[in-house]
Amino acid sequence: MFAMPWKPKKTREIKGPVAPPKDNKKSATQAERERLGLAYNAPKGKGASRTPPPEPTNAMQKIEMERVKQDDSLSDLSNILGDLKGMASEMGSELDRQNKSMDILSDDVDELNSRVKGANRRTRQLLK
Numbered sequence: 180m181f182a183m184p185w186k187p188k189k190t191r192e193i194k195g196p197v198a199p200p201k202d203n204k205k206s207a208t209q210a211e212r213e214r215l216g217l218a219y220n221a222p223k224g225k226g227a228s229r230t231p232p233p234e235p236t237n238a239m240q241k242i243e244m245e246r247v248k249q250d251d252s253l254s255d256l257s258n259i260l261g262d263l264k265g266m267a268s269e270m271g272s273e274l275d276r277q278n279k280s281m282d283i284l285s286d287d288v289d290e291l292n293s294r295v296k297g298a299n300r301r302t303r304q305l306l307k
Contacts, residue, residue, distance in 0.1 A: 190290060190293070190294065191290060193287050193290060193291065194283060194287060195287065
């Protein structure tokens with residue numbers, strides 16, 4: 180029954196779920212924002228220490244006040260959208276990094292499946 184010597188096949192090494200190292204370099208979007216003079220931690224807009232302008236007395240001043248308010252709101256909205264774009268970019272790069280890790284893991288699973296099939300085949304051969 181045990182006449183045939185069994186030696187495991189020398190196949191590739193199982194590496195396990197090794198994550199590729201994170202890049203310590205600045206992301207492209209972060210470098211682009213700094214090039215344009217925008218930084219992630221920079222204060223946004225004109226700041227919260229604005230002094231309220233005097234009460235408008237005529238219609239033109241009221242219109243100008245509304246225009247300033249709308250400009251401030253649009254500036255805040257632009258800052259928020261810029262932050263969301265940065266987060267989306269970082270999420271995309273993290274997903275790419277995770278996909279690379281999953282590819283390594285998938286290769287290991289394929290290798291282990293072939294090893295188990297071989298072991299099952301040898302076991303069936305021994306039991307005959």
